[in-house]
Amino acid sequence: MATDRGLQGKTAIVTGASRGIGLAIARDLVSHGVRVCLTARKADALKEAADSFPDGTVIAVAGASDDPDHRSDVLDTVAREFGGLDVLVNNAGINPVFGPLVEMDLDAARKIFEVNVLGTLAWVQDTVAHPGLGFRERGGSVVNLSSVSGDTPSPGIGLYGISKAAVSHLTRSLAVELGPEIRVNAVSPAVVKTRFSRALFEGKEEAVTGAYPLGRLGTPEDVAAAVTYLVSDDSSWVTGQVLTLDGGLLAAGGTA
Numbered sequence: 001m002a003t004d005r006g007l008q009g010k011t012a013i014v015t016g017a018s019r020g021i022g023l024a025i026a027r028d029l030v031s032h033g034v035r036v037c038l039t040a041r042k043a044d045a046l047k048e049a050a051d052s053f054p055d056g057t058v059i060a061v062a063g064a065s066d067d068p069d070h071r072s073d074v075l076d077t078v079a080r081e082f083g084g085l086d087v088l089v090n091n092a093g094i095n096p097v098f099g100p101l102v103e104m105d106l107d108a109a110r111k112i113f114e115v116n117v118l119g120t121l122a123w124v125q126d127t128v129a130h131p132g133l134g135f136r137e138r139g140g141s142v143v144n145l146s147s148v149s150g151d152t153p154s155p156g157i158g159l160y161g162i163s164k165a166a167v168s169h170l171t172r173s174l175a176v177e178l179g180p181e182i183r184v185n186a187v188s189p190a191v192v193k194t195r196f197s198r199a200l201f202e203g204k205e206e207a208v209t210g211a212y213p214l215g216r217l218g219t220p221e222d223v224a225a226a227v228t229y230l231v232s233d234d235s236s237w238v239t240g241q242v243l244t245l246d247g248g249l250l251a252a253g254g255t256a
Helices: 020-031 043-051 066-084 104-131 156-178 205-209 221-232
Strands: 011-013 035-040 058-062 087-090 141-145 183-189 241-247
Touching: 011 066, 020 035, 020 087, 020 221, 035 043, 035 066, 043 058, 058 066, 066 104, 087 104, 087 183, 087 221, 104 141, 104 156, 141 156, 141 221, 156 183, 156 241, 183 221, 221 241
Parallel strands: 011 035, 011 087, 035 058, 087 141, 141 183, 183 241
Antiparallel strands: none
16 A cells, blocks of 8 residues: 555545546555545446455446536435545546548537536536535545647647647636635646557557657556646645646657
8 A cells, every 4th residue: 555645535536437547547546545436438347447446445437427417426426425525537538530620520529528628627517516525625636637739739639639728728727716625737648558549659659759758658657646646635735737747748849
């Protein structure tokens, strides 16, 4: 068990937690004594992920993150099972298209914004408003998942980057509105080796990593460690920040 960093006995929701970054975040939080509610769209994958944790450390509720009924179900379940909530990690996100913006299907664009931006906002709204969670009274902490593609144009994933730029600004705006009781921050990774981002490195990893001063792509564990820092007592005077996790990519003039 890692040192708890003020997290022992706290509770969290991690969206998009059946694999990749979300699953790594949940595992790191559990290692610091946090009880976690995992959410994800696919029930079978979510159950498999939940079964990999020690007994009594996680619960799981399947559903689409942009579905109001799913959010209500998750929050009611957390209130009943955990008695309150301390941490919300908005990890769920989509990017169903790859290609130039001028050729993008606008229905797909709307769906990206619905999930990545409005879904993130809705989770915060519903969490703060829920009478059984005491999120504000418990000094809650929110971490949103942004992306370096929101800082500089990235070929093929332009609309995704635009949605993540919105998430970064949403994070800062919420931090101003919800302080001093609630802290709101974001992490902004470059390419992390997951199934979600494989189109950005598969078959060309050596060439891609050449743009990174640290000489490698990110791992889900890199992101998880940063999230744990942002929700721990170690960052008690940190809010409204977007923490870039990119192995030096942007400093070197690169793009995701």
